[in-house]
Amino acid sequence: MLIYIARQPIFNKAKDVVAYELLYRDPKTQTASIKNPDAATNSVLMGSTLIASFERLLDGKRAFINFTTNLIKDGTPLIFSSNYMIIEILEDVVPDIFLMQRLHELKNKGYTLALDDFTLHYPHTEIIDLVDIIKVDFTLTTPDDQKMIIKKFKRPGLKFLAEKVETFEDFNHAKSLGYDYFQGYFFSKPAVFSYKDINSIDTTHVEILKGLNSETPNYTYLASLFEKDISLTYKLFRYANSPVYGSIEQVSTIRKALVRLGFSNIRNWMYLLILRCMSIGQSDESICVSLRRAKMLELMAPDCGLAQRAPELFLVGLFSMLDVLVDKSLDKVLEELPLKEETKEAIIYKENTLGLPLKLILAYEKGDWDEVEKLCIQLKLKPMNISPAYIESIKWTSEVVKYSL
Structure with missing residues (x-):
């Protein structure tokens, strides 16, 4: 049932x-x-x-x-x-x-x-x-x-x-x-579009993302960047040794911690830290909603025929509430992030290949079940697969917030 x-x-x-x-x-x-x-x-x-x-x-x-x-x-x-x-x-x-x-x-x-x-x-x-x-x-x-x-x-x-x-x-x-x-x-919803300045994004975070997005990411090079930032290294060990990754053995070096996470998870985690930096002073629930959407989109990607694009869908969900988090319109704030144009359009308009799954999740959150059914047909997604992804995303978000920020 x-x-x-x-x-x-x-x-x-x-x-x-x-x-x-x-x-x-x-x-x-x-x-x-x-x-x-x-x-x-x-x-x-x-x-x-x-x-x-x-x-x-x-x-x-x-x-x-x-x-x-x-x-x-x-x-x-x-x-x-x-x-x-x-x-x-x-x-x-x-x-x-x-x-x-x-x-x-x-x-x-x-x-x-x-x-x-x-x-x-x-x-x-x-x-x-x-x-x-x-x-x-x-x-x-x-x-x-x-x-x-x-x-x-x-x-x-x-x-x-x-x-x-x-x-x-x-x-x-x-x-x-x-x-x-x-x-x-x-x-x-944004309280007001006050166009306040976005909190500065740490240059180390940017360098790490550049390394991750290169054609040949390298754990040794990434480890050297983490070594320059004690606070970031502490967060890395806390995250890599958390129940999120279900390992009993504790990692003891930066490189091993990075290897345990893998390039894709490191990339998502860095974007999360950037999001947290940009949204200082906002409700924790807004951060949690962003994370739940990101994980839910990632989990639903295979059922939507987008398994290979799960990392992109994760980012669409993660940055879907940027306007709320920084009190600035989406198009303005997205200009300042190193994202593909298709990803930005998905977040703003919710109509392209990456945007429709986000539109589905927004309808689910609001209980707009007619819209959910219509989008499920459009995405060729079975409605019964949505609730398990929603519940799993709640669990994952709780663990990530506890151990990674």
């Missing part, structure tokens, strides 16, 4: 990811329509625990999961650890004595309760008094209501989450009103 699960990040005021909401996608139609809410939540739980596992899909964060009245009453949440799960009570749940007993039981056992799609005129005060988090959809409420909700219901221990926050203006507005958490894709 196929399980389609989408995750959406939830941020705190510092723009750090603190949790993800897991969303159900119908395994047959790949749409967001939910005919049976109980089955929908069960599919999310089955997929996230038995197939993907919380640890891999959530990267150590907590999961917001919708629960219907029936699932709460039959004790389904108690099967899972309160350390990983936040129980999201749907707005149409009508409380009765048995439901309230269950909610109190969950609360006493350490579970966090959230109330979804809250409005100013939500009628069930007994649930309001019990929950830990109130979620307010900013597309379904007015600015006055968004402000009044906090003023009317604020109490010690109660947190407010602004949902459907799509721009940095929305984020700053919600933050100014006193909201604690923020859910949406505001982080994936």
